[in-house]
Amino acid sequence: MSNKSTSIPALRLGFDVGRIGFFAGLVLLALIAALALSGIILNLPPPEKMDLLSRLASPSVAHPLGTDHLGRDVLSRMVAAIPVSMGAAMSAMAAILAISLPWGLVAGLAGGRVDMVMMRLADIIMAFPTLVLALAIIGFMGASLEASIIGVAAAWWPSNARLVRALVLSASARDFVRGARLGGASRLRVVFRHILPQILPPLAVIISLETASVLLALSSLSFLGIGAQPPTPEWGAMLNEARPFLVQAPHMLIVPGLAVTLSVLAFNLVGEGLRELLDKREPYEW
């Protein structure tokens, strides 16, 4: 073996972009989770409580991040939106995985005609741009947060299934997997002991990066007014409500926008960092 294999990524000393990014992402996620729970401790006003006398107020002691056009506290709405926005992204991602993981596994392992038919079916869905199909499904179901979750999941799963299939194909081509099969291991044993452990790390990268994109897509739909409906606190919907008041109340624009960006950033950092940590290749320097 060359001496390249002696540098184990996890033990590399000093500055490492991947590791810093990964931990920064985890810290951000932890902060967001802590903020979601702090609503009770901070004694924030309820997110729906209107105070028409202090509409569009700038940040003050009573309202640390100001109020919106109905005099609702922006901070408490931002905090109350965490479980809504994050929960929507997580449930969409769970739905995507629930379809794409078995779909990709079966297609990759079965091969032949089964594989072809399954991938053709996925191709049909993938023939539409993702957001376009999601829009049509929402048009079908009528605008609501649930419809946007279903629309995004239905438009998203085929590309994910394709990735899972590619991972399964390259994992099952490894010599030790063939060896296990020749050694008489059952199909299930091969899948659970030899293939799944191989695809889990790259899958973790994919899940993290795709959760970021799903979160973006869902908040875009809410922003367009066809996702979460008012008065539900949701970051995209809050930004939509802020549009007429750009000049009078810029804080209504900054707060929910930063919230979406930082949450998406957290998932992206975790995914990219994880990828860098798992990547054992070393490019040749010039």
Added chain:
Amino acid sequence: MLRYILIRLATALPTLLGMSFVAFAIVSLAPGDPVMQELRAMGVVPRPEDIAAIKAEYGLDKPFFPRYFDWLGRALRFEFGESIATGRSVMDEIGIHLPSTLALAVSSFIGAVTISLGLGVAAISAGRWTRAGLRGLTIALVSVPSFWLALLLIYAFVLQLGWMRLVGNGSAPDLILPALTLSLGAGASLGRVVYERIRSEMCEDHVRLAIAKGLSPASILVGHIAPRIIGPLATAWANTFGALLGGAVIVESIFGWPGLGQLILQAIAQRDLPVIQAYLVFMGLGFFITSLLADIIVILFDPQLRREVNHE
């Protein structure tokens, strides 16, 4: 080559057929009765025979599959009927809005490809700290939602600096801000792909050999790495174009750009089913053509595939 394209088109037929079926089914199976809605929109208290007459006019009295084949036959001739909301023909509506969306998508696409190549190549050839900074910038740009970026740009350039106007008439200067919004996000996510691809090529032995021969980084990039990554990049470009067509909906609605996005949002709000169907078919077709172009680029730049295609 022609033979390959014909084969590729033939194998795509089932997919296209399936696509048209999805477009039809999504809309036709939608809950709610479009006839009742139209009547209610006209302010008429419907009598049973009126309902039957309108159902016959739209062919809604027939069962599902005959209706699909009728619709498909007309869709092949690009006849999608009349918009329920405006009463104009759907093709006229699309003809009015399509050029604006294409102009927006194409200009953002050019911007995105330029930004991605710049970001990716700069990140590869920069020193360690600059590289970390550039990659951080890329991830940050990928994470900014386009609608927020659009609002921030409006706040800065329209409201504070006054360099641009918001209610445009669809002329070229009005295209700058929407195209910038779309190309920054798409360019950053493409830049991530460019960086990954170049990096994985740099782990290959042929690059090691080129370095050992004493070639300059620029000539290694252009002569050794570029031909090998253009294929995968073309596929990513096709996906980006599809994402831009979809992403245009958001940006158009913010900037008031008179494209298909405005049309579809209205159609969803009014449940204007013929428009939604036609929009789906056109977006699917546009995406299909881009993917076909990408596949041809992949073949042109891969000597092995090229030989296979020519000798078959």
